[in-house]
Amino acid sequence: MLVECYDEKGAEVYEMIIKQIFQDLVLGPSVQDLRAFINPDGPVFVLVIKMKKTSSVTKLEDVAKLSYKKEEDVTDIFVENENFLPNILKKLWFMYSREDIYQPTRYNIELQGNQLDLHDMVVDNPQSNLQRRIYDAIFRILPEGFKIIKDLSKGDxxxxxxxxxxxxxQWIEKAHEYMDEL
Structure with a gap:
C-alpha cells in the first residue's frame, strides 16, 4: 500500500482510514495492492486498487438440475445447493416475473415452457461481487464533497x-501511472 500526499500527517491519516475501512469490510485478503494520491490543495483524490483473482462464475447447471416435462410444458429446476437459491430466484424474478415462477417446494422451481437454455445462467459471479464491495469501500474512503468522479477501471x-x-x-495521468505500476 502506498499513500502519497504532500502533507505527511495527511498521508498517515488516510492510510489509517483506508486500512480501517478495508478491515471493516473484510477486503484486505481480496486486495493485492493499492495506490492513493491525495492533494487537498488540488483538490484531488486518486485511488487505484488491484484485486486478487477470484474463483470462477457459478452457473445454474453447477448448482441445480433442469428437466423439461413435455406433457405438462413445464421446466423443472431442482436446486441442489441451497446457498444459491436466493440468487437463482432473484435472477428468475428479474428475467420473468414472480407470477410466472412457481415454487412448489423449497428446492423445486417450475417455469412454463422449455427453459432448458437457462443452464448457462450465471447465478454467482465472485469477481463482480468483489468489485461491488471495493466500490463500496472507495465511496466510504473518498473525501466528502468530492462528487466529480471519473472511473478508469480496467480488468482487475x-x-x-x-x-x-x-x-x-495530470490527475488522470497519475491514475494511469499507478495502474501501470500495479
Missing part, C-alpha cells in the same frame, strides 16, 4: 479520480 484494477472541481489531465 479499479481506478478512480475524484475532486470537487473539474478533473485535470
Amino acid at each position: 484494477i479499479i481506478s478512480v479520480v475524484a475532486t470537487d472541481e473539474l478533473i485535470q489531465d
Whole structure:
C-alpha cells in the first residue's frame, strides 16, 4: 500500500482510514495492492486498487438440475445447493416475473415452457461481487464533497479520480501511472 500526499500527517491519516475501512469490510485478503494520491490543495483524490483473482462464475447447471416435462410444458429446476437459491430466484424474478415462477417446494422451481437454455445462467459471479464491495469501500474512503468522479477501471484494477472541481489531465495521468505500476 502506498499513500502519497504532500502533507505527511495527511498521508498517515488516510492510510489509517483506508486500512480501517478495508478491515471493516473484510477486503484486505481480496486486495493485492493499492495506490492513493491525495492533494487537498488540488483538490484531488486518486485511488487505484488491484484485486486478487477470484474463483470462477457459478452457473445454474453447477448448482441445480433442469428437466423439461413435455406433457405438462413445464421446466423443472431442482436446486441442489441451497446457498444459491436466493440468487437463482432473484435472477428468475428479474428475467420473468414472480407470477410466472412457481415454487412448489423449497428446492423445486417450475417455469412454463422449455427453459432448458437457462443452464448457462450465471447465478454467482465472485469477481463482480468483489468489485461491488471495493466500490463500496472507495465511496466510504473518498473525501466528502468530492462528487466529480471519473472511473478508469480496467480488468482487475479499479481506478478512480475524484475532486470537487473539474478533473485535470495530470490527475488522470497519475491514475494511469499507478495502474501501470500495479
